[in-house]
Amino acid sequence: MPESEFKHERVLIVGLGLIGGSLALALRRQGFARELVGVDGKVEEIEIALQRGAIHRGSQDLLAEVAKADVVVLAVPVKAMESLLEQIRPVLRPHTVLTDVGSTKGNIVAAAQRIFAPQMPAGFVPGHPIAGAERSGMAAADGQLFARHKVIITPLEHSASEAVAVVTAMWQAAGAEVLSMSVPHHDEVLAATSHLPHLLAFSLVDTLAHDHENRDIFRYAAGGFRDFTRIAASDPTMWHDVFLANRDAVLEVLDRFTAGLSTLREAVEQGDSLTMLGVFTRAKEAREHFSRILEGTAYAKPRKTSQGNHYLLQPGGHAQARLRVPGDKSISHRAIMLGSLAEGMTEIEGFLEGEDSLATLQAFRDLGVVIEGPEQGRVKIHGVGLAGLQAPAGALYLGNSGTSMRLLAGILAAQAFDSELTGDASLSKRPMERVATPLLAMGAQIHTSAAGCPPLRIQGGQALTGIDYALPVASAQVKSALLLAGLYAQGSTLVRETHTTRDHTERMLQSFGYQIEQGPGWVSLQGGGRLQGAKIAVPGDISSAAFLMVAAAITPGSEVWLEHVGVNPTRFGVVHILRQMGADIELQHERLVGAEPVADICVRYAPLQGIDIDPQWVSLAIDEFPALFIAACCAQGVTRIQGAQELRFKESDRIQAMVEGLRQLGIEVEALADGALIQGRGHTEGCVFSGGKVHSRGDHRIAMSFSLAALRASAPISIEDCAPVATSFPHFPELIAKLGIQLSVKDSL
Numbered sequence: 001m002p003e004s005e006f007k008h009e010r011v012l013i014v015g016l017g018l019i020g021g022s023l024a025l026a027l028r029r030q031g032f033a034r035e036l037v038g039v040d041g042k043v044e045e046i047e048i049a050l051q052r053g054a055i056h057r058g059s060q061d062l063l064a065e066v067a068k069a070d071v072v073v074l075a076v077p078v079k080a081m082e083s084l085l086e087q088i089r090p091v092l093r094p095h096t097v098l099t100d101v102g103s104t105k106g107n108i109v110a111a112a113q114r115i116f117a118p119q120m121p122a123g124f125v126p127g128h129p130i131a132g133a134e135r136s137g138m139a140a141a142d143g144q145l146f147a148r149h150k151v152i153i154t155p156l157e158h159s160a161s162e163a164v165a166v167v168t169a170m171w172q173a174a175g176a177e178v179l180s181m182s183v184p185h186h187d188e189v190l191a192a193t194s195h196l197p198h199l200l201a202f203s204l205v206d207t208l209a210h211d212h213e214n215r216d217i218f219r220y221a222a223g224g225f226r227d228f229t230r231i232a233a234s235d236p237t238m239w240h241d242v243f244l245a246n247r248d249a250v251l252e253v254l255d256r257f258t259a260g261l262s263t264l265r266e267a268v269e270q271g272d273s274l275t276m277l278g279v280f281t282r283a284k285e286a287r288e289h290f291s292r293i294l295e296g297t298a299y300a301k302p303r304k305t306s307q308g309n310h311y312l313l314q315p316g317g318h319a320q321a322r323l324r325v326p327g328d329k330s331i332s333h334r335a336i337m338l339g340s341l342a343e344g345m346t347e348i349e350g351f352l353e354g355e356d357s358l359a360t361l362q363a364f365r366d367l368g369v370v371i372e373g374p375e376q377g378r379v380k381i382h383g384v385g386l387a388g389l390q391a392p393a394g395a396l397y398l399g400n401s402g403t404s405m406r407l408l409a410g411i412l413a414a415q416a417f418d419s420e421l422t423g424d425a426s427l428s429k430r431p432m433e434r435v436a437t438p439l440l441a442m443g444a445q446i447h448t449s450a451a452g453c454p455p456l457r458i459q460g461g462q463a464l465t466g467i468d469y470a471l472p473v474a475s476a477q478v479k480s481a482l483l484l485a486g487l488y489a490q491g492s493t494l495v496r497e498t499h500t501t502r503d504h505t506e507r508m509l510q511s512f513g514y515q516i517e518q519g520p521g522w523v524s525l526q527g528g529g530r531l532q533g534a535k536i537a538v539p540g541d542i543s544s545a546a547f548l549m550v551a552a553a554i555t556p557g558s559e560v561w562l563e564h565v566g567v568n569p570t571r572f573g574v575v576h577i578l579r580q581m582g583a584d585i586e587l588q589h590e591r592l593v594g595a596e597p598v599a600d601i602c603v604r605y606a607p608l609q610g611i612d613i614d615p616q617w618v619s620l621a622i623d624e625f626p627a628l629f630i631a632a633c634c635a636q637g638v639t640r641i642q643g644a645q646e647l648r649f650k651e652s653d654r655i656q657a658m659v660e661g662l663r664q665l666g667i668e669v670e671a672l673a674d675g676a677l678i679q680g681r682g683h684t685e686g687c688v689f690s691g692g693k694v695h696s697r698g699d700h701r702i703a704m705s706f707s708l709a710a711l712r713a714s715a716p717i718s719i720e721d722c723a724p725v726a727t728s729f730p731h732f733p734e735l736i737a738k739l740g741i742q743l744s745v746k747d748s749l
């Protein structure tokens with residue numbers, strides 16, 4: 001490859017203010033250039049820069065320095081850019097990289113086009129570091145100012161890729177993350193995220209500070225005022241220039257803001273609680289989402305706590321505790337859905353604040369439903385009725401959650417508006433034709449990708465008709481999607497199944513006052529009824545409890561109590577299977593909470609035997625198989641799993657993921673098309689697993705299952721990619737630490 005003609009041996013920074021000075025400090029520290037030169041009109045700034053070791057050399061001879069430089073960074077106020085460009089134009093060499101730090105881009109590029117006409121320099125790559133402070137000047141410069149911050153570059157049609165590479169490398173050397181976008185997009189984004197908030201802060205402070213009497217109120221102004229108006233102390237001249245420079249984009253976003261403000265004004269005037277709560281709850285969620293993004297990235301203080309994505313487990317430990325597991329995921333999804341479609345208020349307690357059920361909650365907010373919370377598992381839904389959903393502004397993003405997508409498909413197929421459902425990389429590979437096909441048969445217009453996967457595109461305004469449908473695969477999600485579509489359909493919708501699947505939708509429909517009919521292997525309902533808001537208590541999730549049950553079942557000397565767990569018979573397969581393997585499981589305080597049976601479950605260690613798992617139990621324990629694989633390894637003799645091909649279509653191919661991981665941990669295991677043969681090693685009470693490194697395949701239940709193996713391992717086990725655990729079991733690491741497993745969460749292994 002020929003050497004690039006764009007170099008960065010001699011870097012010139014024009015303007016040693018906060019931004020130019022901070023960049024100089026950072027580049028000098030990194031040794032980015034052989035010579036770093038600073039030009040500034042004020043000798044004092046040059047002196048400070050030299051004293052602070054920010055530059056090798058200072059100069060006031062702009063043109064002589066530009067003529068020698070490989071890289072010229074224009075770090076002057078936006079308004080001064082144009083005349084500066086004009087001055088340097090005659091001395092700029094063809095292979096000099098030219099960039100700037102201006103916070104608006106359209107006006108600078110327009111000025112450059114005029115000045116350099118007819119030919120823009122190939123080395124010109126406009127840039128904008130998204131960082132700053134209220135203080136200014138070289139004295140306030142900070143070599144860390146750009147660390148973990150974003151810098152936007154806006155390469156132009158004529159920008160040489162080598163010049164783009166130099167500018168990118170320069171900001172990366174300063175510790176920044178470099179993003180690239182078009183000039184108009186940059187100006188729109190900045191108008192919304194920076195310019196508008198500054199305008200509002202200036203305006204609010206000015207309005208309140210209007211006269212001296214008013215100034216007194218500042219004495220009483222605590223956090224809210226201070227937080228909101230910090231940026232009103234920014235440089236007035238600079239901001240004056242910014243608003244002139246980015247006028248059109250600022251006006252556009254200001255108009256939108258003004259419309260939003262008028263809506264709120266009217267809501268306050270009219271005492272319209274629903275509108276106010278709608279705005280506030282949506283905004284709170286959006287702000288929290290933003291904070292989560294900030295925690296990991298730019299425009300923020302460095303992260304305090306590491307979230308980590310990998311688990312490292314020490315061998316051994318015990319299983320001794322009395323615990324509560326988080327709320328049931330399936331029931332939490334359904335409570336949000338039916339609560340939204342009901343008339344009146346629905347109050348939920350015990351809601352699972354995991355990413356999957358939160359994705360459903362967010363989707364319904366996007367569909368116009370006002371939802372308060374979640375606040376420690378409490379959620380209040382202001383139901384809109386079956387006909388009250390509104391068209392969302394964009395695609396509904398459902399993250400990792402198959403249940404959200406499939407059940408929503410049933411609801412959205414019956415709406416008057418179009419919609420699109422998308423998800424993360426894992427969800428985007430999961431089969432959706434299983435819901436699309438029967439919904440099409442009901443008269444819906446629904447399209448999957450060519451591979452039958454997300455995104456789902458749903459065309460609204462279709463009249464649905466009930467069908468009589470026999471499920472080709474055992475799936476509660478498909479059954480539920482059809483029942484939900486059936487609420488809107490003409491006539492009756494009947495779903496038949498040969499293997500029993502979870503019946504939470506059926507139970508909850510009745511809790512919301514909807515009549516259904518059911519018999520062995522079938523359920524039906526008539527469209528056209530109404531749902532009435534209800535109080536829903538969500539029990540602990542037996543699928544989460546299963547990990548702790550298996551932990552106790554495989555660890556000699558253990559006793560674990562799990563309180564308030566849902567023991568719906570359609571979810572009870574894990575208890576049947578473990579008991580048949582010889583596990584000691586006791587249920588206490590069996591009771592009905594709302595429509596769902598609940599109990600406290602106690603598991604004590606007992607030696608386990610390998611078994612042939614009855615395929616009839618597969619659909620009753622479908623999510624518990626990864627944990628059951630671990631139990632099988634700790635049993636004496638072979639365990640055979642068959643009739644479980646559905647495991648291949650979960651958040652990962654769970655047969656493959658478990659077989660691969662178990663082999664890493666020294667287990668003899670054979671994958672079958674529809675299950676596995678596992679050679680148990682539980683003939684003694686000693687170690688069963690070697691240590692080793694396994695991968696979750698991005699699947700929460702695989703990550704949690706392998707964590708249990710540590711209890712019977714001879715050496716540490718590390719598990720890659722465990723962040724998805726948060727989809728169903730927030731605080732899993734803390735909970736199993738309470739149990740007696742030594743787990744640490746790591747950024748890297």
Ligand code: S3P
Pocket residue numbers: 329330331403474475476477478480502622623646
């Ligand atoms: C679920 C049904 C099951 C299960 C999933 C939740 C539900 O999926 O695996 O975790 O809430 O209806 P399938 O319907 O695909 O079997």
